[in-house]
Amino acid sequence: MSNPEPKIHHSPLGDYEARRAVHPKRIDGPFRRFKWLIMLVTLAIYYGTPWIRWDRGPYAPDQAVLVDVANRRFFMFDIEIWPHEFYFVAGLLIMAGVGLFLVTSAVGRAWCGYSCPQTVWTDLFQHVDRFFDGDRNARMRLDAAPWTWGKVARRLSKWSIYLVIAFWTGGAWIMYFADAPTLVRDFWAGEAAMVAYVAVAVLTATTFVLGGFMREQVCIYMCPWPRIQSALMDEHSLQVTYKDWRGEQRGSVKKAEKNPEAYGDCIDCNLCVAVCPTGWDIRKGPDISCITCGLCIDACDRTMESVGRPRGLIDYITLDDAKAEAAGAAPQPAYRALLRPRTIAYFLVWAALGAGLLFLLGTRTHTDITAAPDRNPAFTVMRDGSVRNNYTVKLRNMENRPRDMRVSLSGIEGAKMWTDTMNAERAARELEFAVPADATQSLRIYVVSPAGTASQDFAFNLLALDEQGESDTAETRFETPNGGS
């Protein structure tokens, strides 16, 4: 089988090459089945997660995973993240990054081959192609065929299925940002926010174009990740390799029978190229086009089996092991590539991040007080010579129920406080506030201290008046004209 001649477009800006369509052939095998599994799991997670319900009581949404941008809350099952706790999300992203380093250094481009959305959706669309137009040869014939009404009808029906998948994908995205059942109703009633329609339109378009038409070009030309990966991989990383020392010289079974000494194991059936979702010929060696999905391994193993030669002519192997094997050493089991200082170090960093985040998550309280003193004026002298400082104090109730909280002064002897919603006559050292559920209450607190008080540090103490009795302290400063420590 030969590749078609590339179509070169000569423009004033230089030469441009038209895409050569890739028509991967159906194959079955362990890696294909693994890809099916990953596709099933990732798509189920993506499409299904927003529909999981989670009871959080009357003051919080009952969607298990929800990014509530309007109210600035991030819900994930029993975890609720406030904006000031965004480091949890940042930590998760860093973990995801280190996890990618770990996976890449151990098993190369496994992300690209199995779980990258571009790979998963391209795979999905290629199955749609196969469903409508048949397998590789039928599709190539149809591609080359003139535009008859039959071909138009087929293309339109296929593209409309593309569009349905793309729309479903774009639609699922917005479900993470609002209550899914309500949003679906609002969406079709034309009452959803404009940003919802825009997001669906944009994501439908990108899914349709990137998954339906651009496919492997995204990986080869557009994606930065393969470029970064080449810096993360080394000679100990697993990659899909054609064992040319075993395969060459290529030749058919017949030729090899006549002259066994001159030919290697590769019978040049080209099945590895035919099944490749990016159209690469793995026998040319590693390339940015190879996303290491392993389908050529499935294809080659099948061929080797049918001609009665050992499997593994194409296999996951490290560069070092490949050199050793080419030099005559015995094949090493692939799992050895997983355990080496570099992967262990990545794993330890990754695990330490995870443990740290879990520790923070377990020890965080749902009660918080902050105090910001007015800096201008720093103090006000009152008629009787007493000194007043003003503070913006925030009480944070991160529980999904209203709570009464007590704020008290610690330090500054004789000082009292009141707020801008109180009569100054009722100033006291302790005040109680009803803080609404899942909210931050901002208070304007005036602290007044008798004449002659020195400038000093003090604290606002917060105590939640419930059975848990969570507390927090905000240290701040009281300024006076009298100097002080």
Added chain:
Amino acid sequence: MANDQRPDQQVPQKPAPHPGRRLDEPTGVHTVGHEWDGIEELDNPMPRWWLWTLYATIIWAVAYVIAYPAWPLLEKGTEGVLGWSSRGQLAEEMAAETSRRSPILEAIAMTPLERLPENSELMAQAVAGGAAAFRVHCVQCHGANAAGFEGFPNLTDDEWLWGGDLRAIEFTLAKGVRHPGNDETRQSLMPAYGASGILDRGQIDQVTAHVLSLTGRGPANAAGAELYANNCAVCHGADGGGLRQFGTPSLNDAVWLYGDSPAAIRQQIYQPRHGVMPAWEDRLDQATIRMLAAYVHSLGGGEDFVEVAADPAVQVDEQP
């Protein structure tokens, strides 16, 4: 295999335009003709969709230049056929903002000021609006922190020459202080005891000593007390507590508009200075004046605050 035929890379190349474009044997592709420390770049063809994307951006740019303001000319720039301008957008947004605010401003103007605190949300809006208006109209004299300067009252303390409840503050704001041309303006005029010869220098020293003694700075003196009782007590009160109906400052507290040093007090008796504040009703609408009153009242010294029934703040403990 080095001599392996790679059919998909047998790209028909135009002849190399200059000798620098070397043909790379293993790939059969010309280089672009540059070389950096032995590193060369192959001139592989770009994907064609990339070219079309480039053309599309060029078309977009041309359309944008036609549709939107783009080229600067001598007098003004090209305007664009859509007629959009950033100033026009600002005017639109300002108009939208004004119409968004108008119900709040109306509600503030309709609500009797002393009842404003009962509606805590409206009160919060009024304080916020007042803070904004304060920065435009008031900071020149009272300072950005509202703490005033010598001769310009501090609005954050609890000393109020003309009263510190919402109504009194609103009245002072609306009518001004010693504002010429306003019949209801706050008016007070302390005589120049020294400059007009009512008291001589020695007597002024004695009165100064008596005023200082009101705040415990220096011994009482009988002569000064007598002069004070005859000349000053009628306005400032026998104990120096001041009288709000005359706008007279109290002399027995820690707040001094023109300074608390003996020299400053002596000077103020000899030749008093009289500050002036404009009558803001001539310049601002009622809602703005009310918002300013609410803001000034909220600075910490406001008097007679009426608590809302459902006030979240509940007192726990009077005596610490």
